[in-house]
Amino acid sequence: MSLSIAVAGASGYAGGELLRLLVAHPGVEIGALTAGGNAGTALGQHHPHLLPLAGRILQETSAETLRGHDVVFLALPHGQSAEIAGQLGEDVTAIDCGADFRLIDSEAWVEFYGGKHAGHWPYGLPELPGQREKLRGSNRVAVPGCYPTVSTLALLPAVQAGLVDANDLVVVAVSGTSGAGKSPKAHLLGSEVMGSATAYGVGGVHRHTPEIEQNLKSVTDEPVSVSFTPVLVPMSRGILATCTAPIQPGATAESLRAAYEVAYGNEPFVHLLPEGQWPQTQATLGANTVQLQVTLDERTGRAVIVAAMDNLTKGTAGAAVQCMNLAAGLDETTALPLVGVAP
Numbered sequence: 001m002s003l004s005i006a007v008a009g010a011s012g013y014a015g016g017e018l019l020r021l022l023v024a025h026p027g028v029e030i031g032a033l034t035a036g037g038n039a040g041t042a043l044g045q046h047h048p049h050l051l052p053l054a055g056r057i058l059q060e061t062s063a064e065t066l067r068g069h070d071v072v073f074l075a076l077p078h079g080q081s082a083e084i085a086g087q088l089g090e091d092v093t094a095i096d097c098g099a100d101f102r103l104i105d106s107e108a109w110v111e112f113y114g115g116k117h118a119g120h121w122p123y124g125l126p127e128l129p130g131q132r133e134k135l136r137g138s139n140r141v142a143v144p145g146c147y148p149t150v151s152t153l154a155l156l157p158a159v160q161a162g163l164v165d166a167n168d169l170v171v172v173a174v175s176g177t178s179g180a181g182k183s184p185k186a187h188l189l190g191s192e193v194m195g196s197a198t199a200y201g202v203g204g205v206h207r208h209t210p211e212i213e214q215n216l217k218s219v220t221d222e223p224v225s226v227s228f229t230p231v232l233v234p235m236s237r238g239i240l241a242t243c244t245a246p247i248q249p250g251a252t253a254e255s256l257r258a259a260y261e262v263a264y265g266n267e268p269f270v271h272l273l274p275e276g277q278w279p280q281t282q283a284t285l286g287a288n289t290v291q292l293q294v295t296l297d298e299r300t301g302r303a304v305i306v307a308a309m310d311n312l313t314k315g316t317a318g319a320a321v322q323c324m325n326l327a328a329g330l331d332e333t334t335a336l337p338l339v340g341v342a343p
């Protein structure tokens with residue numbers, strides 16, 4: 001039997017990527033597709049690549065439109081999900097691609113997002129120890145932010161194994177512009193973005209900082225502190241995160257690599273590359289994968305981990321489908337590509 005699914009925010013980037021994956025999913029039937037101001041227009045105007053669905057008319061985003069489906073994906077701007085989700089019954093599985101339900105700590109929410117904290121749902125990162133079990137059968141999922149997914153997966157094995165000082169984690173991550181969504185923004189004008197790399201959210205103020213810390217705190221009793229700097233670069237998709245941390249006494253390049261082999265040996269979507277091969281965003285484009293490499297900078301005594309991921313696939317929509325598969329009791333990997341698009 002097929003699951004009926006609805007996508008709220010179908011005209012946006014995350015909604016479009018969800019539909020790219022879901023049209024190829026053998027276990028779903030695509031129902032209502034909704035938007036904000038673009039309600040009433042055809043999906044094909046916004047996503048000409050989604051040919052099988054191009055003639056579908058976008059509906060208004062309301063609980064009435066979304067109810068009656070087995071699964072509702074919410075791919076709406078921050079703060080728009082909580083109200084709608086509150087009106088969906090427990091019989092509907094709601095999967096939120098936004099931030100509304102990611103953070104456990106209400107104080108961190110107020111500090112980094114402002115306004116009222118909506119609460120906390122099971123966090124959609126199955127690779128986090130113990131999390132896969134919580135997602136199986138869950139009717140609510142908070143899909144992680146894109147930077148937190150790649151940064152957490154990059155640092156997790158070293159932190160969990162106690163091989164690095166978790167109180168001095170540094171993440172610098174470059175991202176393609178689709179991470180900022182489709183709506184026009186002054187800093188995303190073509191002439192501003194093309195040919196330039198720009199740091200933003202600098203100085204510990206980016207809202208993904210507490211999310212990365214929350215994830216890593218779940219695998220260690222030691223204090224966790226992350227200095228996170230995002231950088232916008234002129235590509236449409238992809239994140240490359242460079243993460244470093246001082247090693248603990250006795251840690252070696254070999255013990256670091258072994259920790260990653262143990263942590264990810266059985267993970268379908270997280271791949272430690274062969275020694276000497278460094279991740280490239282291009283190899284992950286359109287795939288639900290994270291590619292990693294780890295080494296030791298012997299001169300400074302810091303572990304260096306580099307990770308690549310597509311912000312729209314494993315960074316949002318692929319993770320959302322992975323979580324739907326778990327929630328619905330399907331094979332976790334159904335309809336999720338391992339193969340990227342290159343060159």
Ligand SMILES: NC(=O)C1=CN([C@@H]2O[C@H](COP(=O)(O)OP(=O)(O)OC[C@H]3O[C@@H](n4cnc5c(N)ncnc54)[C@H](OP(=O)(O)O)[C@@H]3O)[C@@H](O)[C@H]2O)C=CC1
Nearest residue numbers: 009011012013014035036037038075076098179181182183
């Ligand atoms: N882009 C990315 O890489 C990632 C995105 N996310 C999250 O996914 C969510 C969607 O992001 P993204 O697709 O990039 O954003 P977009 O700006 O590309 O799309 C937003 C979607 O929401 C709709 N929308 C906007 N305002 C309203 C409203 N008031 N009521 C109903 N619908 C509305 C838009 O419709 P319309 O076209 O009519 O305006 C559009 O369909 C966000 O919460 C984002 O944080 C998470 C991880 C990564």
Ligand SMILES: CC(=O)N[C@@H](CCC(=O)OP(=O)(O)O)C(=O)O
Nearest residue numbers: 098099145146147175176179180
């Ligand atoms: C390049 C860029 O602007 N990226 C976005 C993050 C995208 C993401 O993961 O988003 P949410 O937390 O919004 O769901 C940003 O830094 O705000």
